[in-house]
Amino acid sequence: MSTLYGLLVAPFVDVDFMRRALAGLLALSLGATPMGVFLLLRRMSLMGDAMSHAILPGAALGYLASGLSLGVMTAGGIAAGLLVVFAAGLVARASNLEEDASLAAFYLLSLAAGITIVSLSGHDVDLMHVLFGSVMTLGDDALLLIAAISSLSLAGLALLFRPLALECFDSAFLRGHGRYASPVAYYGFMILVVFDLVAGFHSLGTLMAVGIMILPAASARLWTRNLAPMLALAAALAFVCGVAGLLLSYHAGHGALEVEHEHGASEIDPAGAAIVLVCGLVYFASLLAAPGGLLAQRWLARRKHLSS
Amino acid sequence: MTAPALRFENLTLGYERHPAVHHLSADIPAGALVAVAGPNGAGKSTLLKGIAGELRPLAGHIRLSEGKSGQIAYMPQRSELDASFPVTVFDMVAMGLWREIGAFGRLDAARRTRVAAALETLALSAFAARPIGSLSGGQLQRARFARLILQDAPIVLLDEPFAAIDARTVEDLLRLILQWHDEGRTILAVSHDMEQVRRHFPDCLLLARELVAFGSTGAVLTEALLARARHLSEAFDEHAPECERPEAV
Numbered sequence: 001m002s003t004l005y006g007l008l009v010a011p012f013v014d015v016d017f018m019r020r021a022l023a024g025l026l027a028l029s030l031g032a033t034p035m036g037v038f039l040l041l042r043r044m045s046l047m048g049d050a051m052s053h054a055i056l057p058g059a060a061l062g063y064l065a066s067g068l069s070l071g072v073m074t075a076g077g078i079a080a081g082l083l084v085v086f087a088a089g090l091v092a093r094a095s096n097l098e099e100d101a102s103l104a105a106f107y108l109l110s111l112a113a114g115i116t117i118v119s120l121s122g123h124d125v126d127l128m129h130v131l132f133g134s135v136m137t138l139g140d141d142a143l144l145l146i147a148a149i150s151s152l153s154l155a156g157l158a159l160l161f162r163p164l165a166l167e168c169f170d171s172a173f174l175r176g177h178g179r180y181a182s183p184v185a186y187y188g189f190m191i192l193v194v195f196d197l198v199a200g201f202h203s204l205g206t207l208m209a210v211g212i213m214i215l216p217a218a219s220a221r222l223w224t225r226n227l228a229p230m231l232a233l234a235a236a237l238a239f240v241c242g243v244a245g246l247l248l249s250y251h252a253g254h255g256a257l258e259v260e261h262e263h264g265a266s267e268i269d270p271a272g273a274a275i276v277l278v279c280g281l282v283y284f285a286s287l288l289a290a291p292g293g294l295l296a297q298r299w300l301a302r303r304k305h306l307s308s
Numbered sequence: 309m310t311a312p313a314l315r316f317e318n319l320t321l322g323y324e325r326h327p328a329v330h331h332l333s334a335d336i337p338a339g340a341l342v343a344v345a346g347p348n349g350a351g352k353s354t355l356l357k358g359i360a361g362e363l364r365p366l367a368g369h370i371r372l373s374e375g376k377s378g379q380i381a382y383m384p385q386r387s388e389l390d391a392s393f394p395v396t397v398f399d400m401v402a403m404g405l406w407r408e409i410g411a412f413g414r415l416d417a418a419r420r421t422r423v424a425a426a427l428e429t430l431a432l433s434a435f436a437a438r439p440i441g442s443l444s445g446g447q448l449q450r451a452r453f454a455r456l457i458l459q460d461a462p463i464v465l466l467d468e469p470f471a472a473i474d475a476r477t478v479e480d481l482l483r484l485i486l487q488w489h490d491e492g493r494t495i496l497a498v499s500h501d502m503e504q505v506r507r508h509f510p511d512c513l514l515l516a517r518e519l520v521a522f523g524s525t526g527a528v529l530t531e532a533l534l535a536r537a538r539h540l541s542e543a544f545d546e547h548a549p550e551c552e553r554p555e556a557v
Binding site for chain 2: 041096159160162163165166168169170171172173174175176177181221224225226227230
């Protein structure tokens, strides 16, 4: 019992940065993961990844303008992300390019611009921080930012829920009911995704932020065929995987981290990757065991075959 | 005769400046039950899209007697709906109430009763709680018709409502369409089944990128006019292959 306490609970009770990481993850699970479910259902799972790259030049410009300032980098990231979303959305709706093609074009440009800005600047931009995040070194302001964005995201999702579900399910039907419902649902959703990705990049980094959106969503999709339980399950899985990932990386090497977080991580923080890896394990387990997974599908196929 | 529910004035519709329907002029009387017939690529689906407001006319006008496009319930071909989406049959049918309740309105007891009644009409009550992914093609089409009942629109546009549907379901759906006809709704339905059109649709609009004929079905579906429609659409293809755009399957 005491060993279990020591393994699972004590780190969060005793260590300040673990508590902060826990709070950040709870916010991300509630805010970002439900968005991942909708990305998945809109068949835009990879778009989340693309969007996270699109944020880079804004964050880099923000860094150039005022150093490692959380507010400016956040504003830059959000601005770059929104620019790409609106440009891609306009092109997809007004030309004969599909959504994915137009988004790919803009995010590639944005990513290239970001890398160029970083390399031309000559400054020692802490690119690693942007790419890999640092969930173990969340300061007060970062934590507040993540909490604020997640609250906004949750409230936004509540407002958009019905039109967004319709837009994903049968957008032609929604378009038939007025000029505004469909674009409001689409752009509103993409704006929230950008905000969530920016929140994610402070904690998990741009590369890993999408992991906690998509992997729990894909796992939940395998377990249930109803939207509401899918959203709840995805958020719960994200949080549980997050806690497991935090504990894993804490027990594996917290000595190094404790030194590190005093003056900001200059090396890669492995916690983000650990969290996404645990999400991946749960995904594989779901893939095997869930009703929508491989084994059940095979079994169902055989049973259908016999009964028909 | 009453005022037309729909009036096409020299209507030209198309994609990317390539017209698919040319210079169509016709009056669809209120309460008419019209089959839209014609060869493949004749512009039938395009015409319905245009009426529904999904496609802006390249030239000409579509005039609605009631003025607003909110009067129209449009059912496109099946491919446009994501049947794997995690939603129950009940919720999908309840979407027909969108115009009443919008994004925030409540699905109260009275409305739930109406949804249940629409499900009942289409013999789907037993499937209400199932995910739509578990429905067969015919059952899914029934669900879409149940949703149309709740939309309760005076003008109904159906794009190939019977494509790849079992005979029993076709019969039930036809009965519902005839009931809507009795209620005075204006209905346009794309159909390839000439026998069915002759039997059930009083009026027919024969299209081959331009209007071939519009009037009572007996007068429109003659050998001569059908041959002319075939000839027109083939001739058109030869002259302007770059205009050809494969219809969504």
